Amino acid sequence: MFEIVKRDGRARLGRLRTPHGDVETPCFMPVGTKASVKTVLPEELKAMGYRMILCNAYHLRVRPGDETVRRLGGLHRFMGWDGAILTDSGGYQIFSLLKTRTIKPEGVEFLSHVDGRPLFFTPEDVVDIQARLGSDLIMPLDYPVELPAAPAQTRAALDITLDWLGRSVRKWRQAPAGALFAIIQGGLSKELRKESVERSLVHDLPGAAVGGLSLGESKAELLEVLDYTSAMLPEAKPRYAMGIGTPSDLARAVAMGVDLFDCILPTRYGRTGWAFTSEGVVKIRNRRFAEDGGPLDPRCACRCCRGFSRAYLRHCFNVREILGPALLTHHNLSHYAGVMRRAREAIAAGRLAALVGGADAL
Amino acid sequence: MFEIVKRDGRARLGRLRTPHGDVETPCFMPVGTKASVKTVLPEELKAMGYRMILCNAYHLRVRPGDETVRRLGGLHRFMGWDGAILTDSGGYQIFSLLKTRTIKPEGVEFLSHVDGRPLFFTPEDVVDIQARLGSDLIMPLDYPVELPAAPAQTRAALDITLDWLGRSVRKWRQAPAGALFAIIQGGLSKELRKESVERSLVHDLPGAAVGGLSLGESKAELLEVLDYTSAMLPEAKPRYAMGIGTPSDLARAVAMGVDLFDCILPTRYGRTGWAFTSEGVVKIRNRRFAEDGGPLDPRCACRCCRGFSRAYLRHCFNVREILGPALLTHHNLSHYAGVMRRAREAIAAGRLAALVGGADAL
Numbered sequence: 001m002f003e004i005v006k007r008d009g010r011a012r013l014g015r016l017r018t019p020h021g022d023v024e025t026p027c028f029m030p031v032g033t034k035a036s037v038k039t040v041l042p043e044e045l046k047a048m049g050y051r052m053i054l055c056n057a058y059h060l061r062v063r064p065g066d067e068t069v070r071r072l073g074g075l076h077r078f079m080g081w082d083g084a085i086l087t088d089s090g091g092y093q094i095f096s097l098l099k100t101r102t103i104k105p106e107g108v109e110f111l112s113h114v115d116g117r118p119l120f121f122t123p124e125d126v127v128d129i130q131a132r133l134g135s136d137l138i139m140p141l142d143y144p145v146e147l148p149a150a151p152a153q154t155r156a157a158l159d160i161t162l163d164w165l166g167r168s169v170r171k172w173r174q175a176p177a178g179a180l181f182a183i184i185q186g187g188l189s190k191e192l193r194k195e196s197v198e199r200s201l202v203h204d205l206p207g208a209a210v211g212g213l214s215l216g217e218s219k220a221e222l223l224e225v226l227d228y229t230s231a232m233l234p235e236a237k238p239r240y241a242m243g244i245g246t247p248s249d250l251a252r253a254v255a256m257g258v259d260l261f262d263c264i265l266p267t268r269y270g271r272t273g274w275a276f277t278s279e280g281v282v283k284i285r286n287r288r289f290a291e292d293g294g295p296l297d298p299r300c301a302c303r304c305c306r307g308f309s310r311a312y313l314r315h316c317f318n319v320r321e322i323l324g325p326a327l328l329t330h331h332n333l334s335h336y337a338g339v340m341r342r343a344r345e346a347i348a349a350g351r352l353a354a355l356v357g358g359a360d361a362l
Numbered sequence: 363m364f365e366i367v368k369r370d371g372r373a374r375l376g377r378l379r380t381p382h383g384d385v386e387t388p389c390f391m392p393v394g395t396k397a398s399v400k401t402v403l404p405e406e407l408k409a410m411g412y413r414m415i416l417c418n419a420y421h422l423r424v425r426p427g428d429e430t431v432r433r434l435g436g437l438h439r440f441m442g443w444d445g446a447i448l449t450d451s452g453g454y455q456i457f458s459l460l461k462t463r464t465i466k467p468e469g470v471e472f473l474s475h476v477d478g479r480p481l482f483f484t485p486e487d488v489v490d491i492q493a494r495l496g497s498d499l500i501m502p503l504d505y506p507v508e509l510p511a512a513p514a515q516t517r518a519a520l521d522i523t524l525d526w527l528g529r530s531v532r533k534w535r536q537a538p539a540g541a542l543f544a545i546i547q548g549g550l551s552k553e554l555r556k557e558s559v560e561r562s563l564v565h566d567l568p569g570a571a572v573g574g575l576s577l578g579e580s581k582a583e584l585l586e587v588l589d590y591t592s593a594m595l596p597e598a599k600p601r602y603a604m605g606i607g608t609p610s611d612l613a614r615a616v617a618m619g620v621d622l623f624d625c626i627l628p629t630r631y632g633r634t635g636w637a638f639t640s641e642g643v644v645k646i647r648n649r650r651f652a653e654d655g656g657p658l659d660p661r662c663a664c665r666c667c668r669g670f671s672r673a674y675l676r677h678c679f680n681v682r683e684i685l686g687p688a689l690l691t692h693h694n695l696s697h698y699a700g701v702m703r704r705a706r707e708a709i710a711a712g713r714l715a716a717l718v719g720g721a722d723a724l
Contacts (some may be wrong), residue, residue, distance in 0.1 A: 028620045035674070036683040042669070064652065064677045071674050072655050080669045290426065293434050307404070307442045311434050312397070321398040322684060 001179060001208050002238045002259075010231070010257035013347040015306055016238055018084040018179070018180030020076060021051055025238065025259040028250060028340045029054040029086060030333055034063070035079040038267050040247040040333060042081040047159055048302075048337045051083045052136075056260040057129045058090020062112055062119075066132040071216045074134030084297040086137035086262070088124045089294060091183070093245070095143055095157075095217060103160065108141070110243065123164035124171040131177035138207065140168035142183040146280075156188035161185045162199050171205045179206035181240060183228055188221055197232040207242040207323040208233045210258075223252060230256045247276055247339045247362035254343045266336045273317050277335065278361075282310070289314045302334035303327070363541060363568050364600045364621075368710055370595070372619035375709040378600055379380075380446040380498040380541070382438060383413055386602065387621040388709075389700045390612060391416040391448060391693055393629055395426070398440040400629050401688040402695060403445040410664075410699045413445045414498075416624040419491045420452020424481075428494040436496030448499035448624070451488045453480040453545070454605070457505055457519075458577060470503070485526035486533040493539035501571065502530035504545040507658055509578035516549035523547045524561050533564045541568035543602060546591055549574060550583055570595045570633065571602040585614055590617045600711055609701045609724035616705045617718045628698045632691030635679050639697065640723075643674070646690065651676045664696035665689070 002025075006013040014025040030037045030045060031057060037045060060066060072078050075085055094101055094110055101110035107122030110133040126141040142243065153282045165182055172180045182200035186192030200208060210229045213222050226241055230253075233239050239259035241253050250261055266276065275282040277297035282289075284296070292310040304313070304327040317322025322352050339362050346352040355362075364387075368375040376387040392399045392407060395418045407415065417437060422428060434440050437447055456463055456472055459607060463472035469484030489504040503526050505519040527544055534542045544562035548554030562570060572591045575584050588603055592615075595601050602622035603615050612623055628638065637644040639659035644651075646658070654672040666675070666689040678686025701724050708717040717724075 003603075024554055027460055034681045036681075036682055036685045039684045039688070041665075043665075043683070059681075064673070066675070068653055070670065078671070078674055080674070111537055128692075154368050229395070291430055291433055293475055303403070303405075309434065309440070311426070311430070314440070317438075319396045319398075319421075319425050322401045322688070323398045323403070323453055326401070326688075354633075 002236070004236070006349040008350050008352045011253060011254050011343075011347050011352050012257060012259060013153070013344055014238065014259055015165055016052075016259070018052070020082060020084040020136055023084055024344060026250075026340055026343050027052060027260055028336050029260065030263050030336075032079070032081075034059045035069075035075060037333075038271065039329045040267075042079065044330065045081070045333070048084065048334050049336060049341060052086060052331075053080045053081060054088060055079075055091060055133070055135070056088050056093065057087045057126060057133065057135075057139075058093045058121075060087075060133060061129050062088070062114055070132040070134070076134060076150065084136040085133075086260075087130045087133055087135040087139065088242070088262075089139040089141045090121065091139075091142035091211075092218060094121070103143075117123055121155045123167040125181070127168050127171045131175065133268055135178045135307060137207070138169040138178040138180045139171070140165050140180065140183060141347075142185060142211055144185060144212040144215060145187055147187060147212075147221075149187050151189065154189060154192055158185050158192050158196055162196065165200060165203065169205065179207060181207040181209045183209045183211040183242070184233075185212045187216060188225055193225065193229045194232060197229065201234065207238040207240060209242050209260075211242045213241065214243040214245070217236070219249075223249070225255055226236075226258065227256050230258050247336065248359035250336075250361055251343060251356050251359040254347075255352055266332035267329050270332040271325040273324070273328065275328050275335075276332050280361075282304045284310060284313050285317050286314075293311070296328070296331055297335070300331065300334065302331050304331040304334075364598070364599070370709040370712050370714045371617060373705075373709050373714050374619060374621060375615050375620055375706055376415075376600065378446075378621070380414070382444060382446040382498055382541075384537055385413045386701055386706060388612075388616045389414060389693065390698050391622065391624040393624055393626050394441070394443075394576035394579060395464065397431075397437060399695075400633065401684070401691045404441065406692065407443070407695070408445065410696050411703060412695075412699060413442060414448060415445065416448050417441075417495070417496065417497070418452060419449045419488060419497075419501075419664075420455045420483075422449075422495060422561055423452070423491050424476055428491040432494040432496070438496060445489065446498040447495075448622075449492045449495055449497040449501065449636045450604070450624075451492070451501040451503045452483065453501075453573070454506055458481070458508055458652070463503060469655075487531040489530050489533045493537065497540045500540040500542045500568070501545060502527050502542065503538050504547060504573055505573040506577060507549055509549060509583075511549050513551065516551060516554055520547050520554050520558055524558065527562060527565065538581060543569040543571045543659070543710070544575040544633045545565060545571045545604070547574045550579060550587055552590055555587065556594060558589065563596065569600040569602060571604050571622075573604045575603065576605040576607065581611075585611070587619050588615055594622050595619075610721035611696065612698075612701060613705060613718050613721040613724055616709075617714055619630075629691050630693035632694040633687040635686070635690065636692050637690050637697075642723075646675050646686075647679050648676070658693055660698070662693065662696065662700070664693050666693040666696075
């Protein structure tokens with residue numbers, strides 16, 4: 001399923017085979033939580049070079065419902081995306097975004113973020129939901145904790161995560177639909193991360209994800225945890241850093257041997273008027289762009305930078321025209337695709353260190 | 363500037379020459395009030411077959427400012443649209459949408475709809491604004507009245523409109539940038555409409571628009587006024603019905619010899635979940651589409667209908683994903699482009715009557 005084509009230090013150039021095509025790694029996945037990468041059409045994602053995106057099992061369970069998606073031919077057909085799809089389980093949403101939830105021996109009870117109706121998820125349910133969606137890569141229900149967390153809380157959450165992983169694996173082995181990954185938890189504790197890795201690896205799953213990051217820790221802490229955790233993961237399998245990061249984070253994580261990424265930054269920043277450019281972050285609402293006839297990023301050839309000026313983009317944000325957020329999102333995703341392409345090319349050429357050395361300018 | 367290629371009854375197949383390319387008529391102009399056709403890129407409009415769009419001088423004066431647009435190379439370059447642009451003057455906005463305004467001998471005083479700052483427009487200003495924008499077709503400041511209106515009010519508004527037209531023409535003749543049209547007012551009064559036509563025609567302008575419709579009158583009244591007013595307009599020049607209408611309205615107006623149209627319906631309806639289809643209006647939020655895997659319009663080949671199901675479109679509206687409004691807008695504009703194409707083909711074949719006979723199904 002995963003083949004390493006070339007190495008450069010700890011970094012790897014790889015090929016991930018999925019039922020919906022091969023994906024070159026390192027790879028960034030645009031976030032399409034509710035079966036839509038906000039403002040962007042599937043054909044545009046493809047044109048940018050994306051071959052895999054991320055959706056969210058919890059959100060799709062709530063609306064339109066995984067049974068509905070299944071009856072309509074699965075998630076790929078539903079959203080018009082014929083590339084690969086990784087679905088996140090919803091653990092992050094349930095434990096980090098919802099204020100109240102109750103953990104019972106069977107699973108987790110919580111209230112829908114949409115209408116407050118009570119929901120109950122077991123690890124087995126979450127595997128089933130993703131099987132019904134037809135996801136290519138499947139994430140088990142996990143329990144990430146907000147950082148900083150008390151050691152006892154991190155410990156308890158890890159135990160639950162590991163217990164649920166075992167149950168997810170048993171359920172999944174009965175009918176392995178997509179490729180199930182383990183999710184490594186353990187907060188900022190090296191010991192707990194190590195234990196999480198060791199007790200997850202016994203299941204010999206197709207890949208492993210480092211979870212529980214971008215949850216309140218500092219950038220240095222994030223990179224440190226990612227560094228020592230990914231170093232403990234098996235060489236031959238894909239490694240996924242969940243919810244990360246800025247372009248420079250991506251380059252640094254690639255150098256640590258991470259293969260897969262997802263993050264809301266390019267899409268969310270795009271909608272709020274922040275653009276990642278070769279000249280740093282551009283806040284397009286700034287008054288100084290009012291009569292700037294130049295492109296958002298002079299070194300970018302995306303549809304936004306080819307066709308529109310900073311002045312026009314600023315105007316669209318000013319008068320609340322959707323084209324503004326849509327064009328900045330398009331640019332940001334193009335920029336991320338470009339960063340990942342450069343990372344892959346750098347690994348192929350054995351020159352990743354140079355890219356990482358200049359990561360702050362990515 | 364305007365050439366009639368073929369006639370079918372009162373209908374005409376024509377070619378309008380503009381500094382930004384030829385436009386085949388009858389022609390519908392998508393509305394891009396603030397220099398953006400909401401959710402749609404210029405390249406998409408072109409792919410649908412559009413060659414002319416409408417923007418609004420008043421809105422662009424307020425934000426980003428006509429001087430800013432001029433310094434940035436004009437409106438076409440600003441918004442990335444290399445086809446033709448007609449700008450409306452803002453008379454409709456000032457008189458029909460704003461609650462307070464004061465007419466003075468020089469012009470009209472009112473408060474900005476954005477920040478309440480006082481603004482003052484003279485007819486000369488409005489010609490200047492459109493010259494700065496670089497519009498291909500220019501509309502004079504006019505005074506439309508909401509219907510029904512007292513005869514004295516309609517009379518007074520017409521006198522002001524005619525006075526302003528004279529001043530607009532004098533200003534415009536000094537440096538005729540785009541093609542200035544007269545706007546015919548006169549409410550529902552045949553007599554006043556006739557007077558408006560006669561006193562406007564003395565200026566021998568490149569074209570004439572029928573204004574003051576879609577302002578509270580019934581559909582029958584609208585079509586009646588349009589019918590007798592357009593019949594009085596010169597044969598050899600383009601006729602423009604402002605702010606009209608549904609697909610069936612368009613077909614009927616084409617049969618009356620109207621050449622140009624604009625309307626917010628396809629874009630606004632698209633954003634609110636209403637689609638014009640070959641099977642009538644589809645309200646996509648309806649529960650019965652929840653598991654409907656078919657296209658929005660089985661007889662449409664647009665990007666929306668080719669790529670997405672009714673169930674997916676409904677889902678996008680349900681979870682407030684922008685792709686929903688964007689795809690429905692795309693479809694509606696494609697549908698309108700198709701209706702106009704069919705009207706032009708019907709005139710060319712001498713079969714417009716058949717199209718108009720089935721107009722309710724358009």
